[in-house]
Structure formats: C-alpha cells, structure tokens
Amino acid sequence: MSWTPERTAKLQEMWEGGSTASQIAEALGEVTRNAVIGKAHRLGLKSRPSPVKANDKKAAKKPVAAKPAPKKAAPKHAPKRPAADTSVAAQSAPPSDVSAAQTGEAGSDTSSAKSAAARVPASGSNSPQPMPNPSNALPKIVSVGPGGFLRQGPGDQQPPIPPAPPRRLVPAKPSPEMAEKTSLLELSDKVCRWPMGHPGEADFHFCGVNVNPGFPYCVEHCGRAYQAQLPRGARRPPPPLPFGGPRVR
DNA sequence: CCCTGATTCGC
DNA sequence: GCGAATCAGG
Secondary structure (H helix, E strand, O other), rough: OOOOOHHHHHHHHHHHHHHOHHHHHHHOOOOOHHHHHHHHHHOOOOOOOOOOOOOOOOOOOOOOOOOOOOOOOOOOOOOOOOOOOOOOOOOOHHHHHHHHOOOOOOOOOHHHHHHHHHHOOOOOOOOOOOOOOOOOOOOOOOHHHHHHHHOOOOOOOOOOOOOOOOOOOOOOOOHHOOOOOEHHHHOOOOOOEEOOOOOOOOOOOEEEEEEEOOOOOOOOHHHHHHHHOOOOOOOOOOOOOOOOOOOOO
C-alpha cells in the first residue's frame, strides 16, 4: 500500500490530533507504526509530546544521531521480519457501534483548536433540514415505519455515507459551540444516537433528539437508518460521492 | 518487560 | 520516498 493523498491526509490529521503512531497505523491499516512515524517525519510534522523526548534541556541534548563512532558499526539491514500481524482494519460499522469503537482513550489533553477553528458551525441537529431532494423520475418507494418515520429508498438520503467511519476518538475538546452537542457520555435510550460528523473531530457529537420510541434514533434518523427496499431491477445506483469520499458536513 | 517517538540507512 | 532496524526515554 502506498501513501495516497487520502492516507497521508488522515495520517496528518490523526498525528496532529494526538493519536499515537500505533493508533494511526492501525487505523490506516497495512502500515506499521514505523512507517507512520517515518512518513510523519518526511511530511515535516514531527515533534509532539513524545515520551522519549521529555528530557529537554533546551538545546543541550546531544542527539544520539551523533554516532559517527560506530558503536555497532555494522547494523546491516537484515530483513528478518515475520510481520506477523495482518489485522484488517475495522469496517464501517452501524451508527450504534460508534460507542464501542471509541472507548479506547481519554487521556492526553491536547487542545488543538487550530484546525477546528476554521470550521463552519454545523447546522442544528434538529429542525428538518431542507435537503435538496433531487426529485427523480424513478418511482419513489416510501413506507411508513413503526414510529411514523418515512422509510427512504436507497440513494434517497443526502449523504451517501452517514454512519461514522472507523476512527479513533480523540478526547472531546471543550468549546463553546460544543456546549449543546450531545456527547458520547450523554447518550441514553432516550436520545437519538445518530452520529453527527466523525469521531475524533472536534465537533463530533450525536443527534440527541428524543428517540422514536423503540428505536435508537429519532424519527428523522430512523428514516435514514431503516430504508425501504426497491424492487430488484429498479435499483438506483448510489448517488455519486462528492469527492474524496466519506467526508460530508 | 511494555509502551512511545526519533533516527538511521539500505532499498 | 519508503520503512525495518535500532535507539532511547517513560
């Protein structure tokens, strides 16, 4: 696997977000921790609370790199790597699985609001957003779900990829605009668990609207989660992705 | 031991 | 440019 722009971007994002090289490597898949670190350095993004660098005397530290004295003069690269672990990265999970995917970490407080600063405040989680629905010529199949939600046909939804992609959650960064967003810890059986945004991002949160009784989502998102099935042959191809894939806001 | 990032250097 | 091997601190 090579470093595509997408993978590089994700690496950089996660690196700056405080994820460890191991986490990034696992998230990206098919790369080792070393590869991630190496790439990060080549990208110029280095340095970050590093355990090995806690020792800091301003500039006195003589970099170990200065080992012209070949203490081990012949570290000939011996390709001896079993490379045992071939763990395939997690696949896209249903929204309800988001909680499971992010119980992992809650430690470092790296308040980096710089990247998030330029973001446009997400639209209110409630209030029916007037999504431009391309009234298609195809017969629209709509049925009414148990809670009164309208089942959507395949390809009828706005973002083709609503459920959160596999990502690691970075500690929520407290910010004014996050005050009213429903965080993971605020989830309950009473509120909609539909993820808004992507885990790990500054403004990631959950819908939080009252649920459609008996469902994990509100009525609106039930319509997204439970879709009507088009008859065979009448299937529409999925709507084209904007660009770059799963990143719709 | 485990983990981490940093660095080197053959490819 | 890539990444395994290695180093070094926590």
